[in-house]
Amino acid sequence: MTKKLLIIGFVWPEPKSSAAGSRMLQLIEQFLNQDFDITFACAAKTSDNTYDVSQLGLKTQTILLNDSSFDEFISQLKPNVVLFDRFMVEEQYGWRVAEQCPNALRILDTEDFHGLRKARELALKEGVDVTVEHLQNDTTKREIASIYRCDLSLIISEAEIDILTQKFNIDESLLYYLPFLLEPIPEYKINDLPTFEERQHFITIGNFLHPPNYDAVLYLKQTIWPIIRQKLPKAELHIYGAYESQKVTQLHNEKEGFLIKGFAEDVNVVMQQAKICLAPLRFGAGLKGKLVDAMQNGTPCIVSTIAAEGIFNKTDRSLSEVEVNGFIEDNPEAFAQKAVELYTNAELWQDKQDHGFKVLNTRFDNTKFEHDFTQKIEDLSADLKRHRQNNFVGKILQHQTLQSTKYLSKWIEEKNR
Template identity: 70%
Template sequence: MKKKLLIIGLVWPEPKSSAAGSRMLQLVEQFQNQGYVITFSSAAKTSPNTYDLSSINVEKQPILLNDSSFDVFIKDLGPDAVLFDRFMTEEQYGWRVAEHCPDALRILDTEDFHGLRKAREEALKQNEVVSTAHLQNAITKREIASIYRCDLSLIISEAEMDILISQFKIDKSLLYYLPFLLDPISEDNIEKLPNFENRQHFITIGNFLHAPNYDAILYLKQTIWPLIRKQLPKTEIHIYGAYESQKVSQLNNKKEGFLIKGFAKDVNEVMQNAKVCLAPLRFGAGLKGKLIDAMQNGTPCVMTEIAAEGIFGELETNGFVNVDAEAFVEKVILLYNNSEIWEQKQQNGFEVLRKRFEKTEFESDFAKIIAELSNNLNAYRENNFIGQLLMHQSMQSSKYMSKWIEAKNR
């Protein structure tokens, strides 16, 4: 009998809208390769950008929040493992899974360290350096509690692994580093990419609903782009992203070459047309999908340290990393005008993809850890006393709040 995996999504996967959507499909592929039959459930609404899960043999099951119908559903399904998409879904459904399928392996895909992103956002607002006080916010506490309640948490960035282990003293056995899992790029495909002379203008891309992306666009508009246009007056920046709102649309200014392009139907096409990708993110966490897209399409980048975090390891970057606005712009101009440097940075990007993100480097070890956990689950849980503590009824405020909401809604 084949093993069953239930994925509980915060949203339905939208790989063309966000890196999180692409990440989820990568995980689906990994578990299918391990022999799991997968059901994907979510309480969110679908959108025109929602991926057709049936095309990859994944069953789709809508669920409700704060409703005991989920209890009936999961008991009937009887999954061997449950994957929570971000800590918020574990808060909502983790206790129900533990009650009705206690022997199911519980896995948390953090997507990124939300508490770290919040800490950086607050520090930016206060014009302060991120401190321990910023890190110890309410979101961090909720997220780490979720990590302890699960048997394994997937961490996408080595930088976040280090923070969780060194600063928050989380046992390494509860965490597993699993970055983006990419197919290799063939030399033939690399040779077909447009060269330096056949590209023009700048690009940035990212879901407009994501707060770090919107802040980066404002920073571009108000600070970075005017400095670039002074030196490259005929260039344009093309800004792509899903869920364009009015506050985003009104930033469009053709005269300034600041063009809001909206949803990109084909990210590869628009990225290949651009000469340089800009990623001036001032807060955030996790890995930045825009940088992966840029490297896959041979587009060098100029980025902040936060944008570059977790991507390059000890390897050379596919561009330049700067925080200061004037230094950022200086490197933008250099990269845009110098074909030799541009081509070297492009090659750096291909090397980073090969050495750090090819899925074949991670598949066997990931399958091994999932199998070991599944076969020795009780022993693993005995070593996680804090997790047991947090599952005790005296600590389960989310459970009783959910029951109260359900009763109130009747």
């Protein structure tokens, strides 16, 4: 019997533009390894950076928002499993899936905990630490409602698992830890990377449409880079990212060595040219793709606690005690000092580079997750009725009196006729 998976994308995957795009391709590979026949559906427009998933053997389908044509499409497809790419997609299509294919396993890929990112953004604007009130924002309420309505939610960071279970008392049976799923780096690839002496300058990279990335670039420009530049007057900071806007472009200043480079066609090339990667993120959530790119290419990093979250903190020890591929600093002066130290010390740089390879090969080896994830999908599918009975909150949220998104969608559809 053919197993069918429907993935409903928030956007068409763009692995060159964002970590979310790479993450989606990793999930697709996992389900292909489970012998699923996969259809990828999306209401967004494609772009020049869109990855052609059909070359992986996937079927593709353009769908509409607030339109019952989706009901006909999914009722004919009859998927065994439906994967929602972020909670906003579940809000739009989840009730339609539940009505047309009630026995399909519903999985939410959170990408990252959006409510946590919002809480940190609010706290940053207020200049205070994150409080329970910040965490209980409207985005969190919507996202957790989506988690309850689904049978399983994929969580990319252990730190977010802790917050969801400890701060919001979500049952662990609804959550599944599935981080970045990466190929181990063989020794011969490590040996082929450019050496300390062959590299120069600093780099930072990230999709400029993502608010934490723009904030980090601005923070570098105004606060951190002037300190580094004073100590290293010939050094440059190369800033890469997709979808640069005028407010980003105008930050370019050759005299300051602050260079906006724009979209990187090949992140591996630009990352291997750089000596140090800087990631002073002040808010955000999930795992940071820029750190993975840096470690894969042997580029040590100076990062903030938020940037490091979920990458290095496997245990309950503080991040400062964990071996990382650089340094973790939140104070701008200390951040700049460590950047200069790492930039000028070849022995220290090599040591930190080695830590990065170790982190990737021990924490994110895809082969370590594949069997357990396959078993989880099979077990849930076989015992779905009991699983849903144990999730009474989810049943409440599926009740018609609380499905505001459903009736809003129906109203919009009628209005558009």
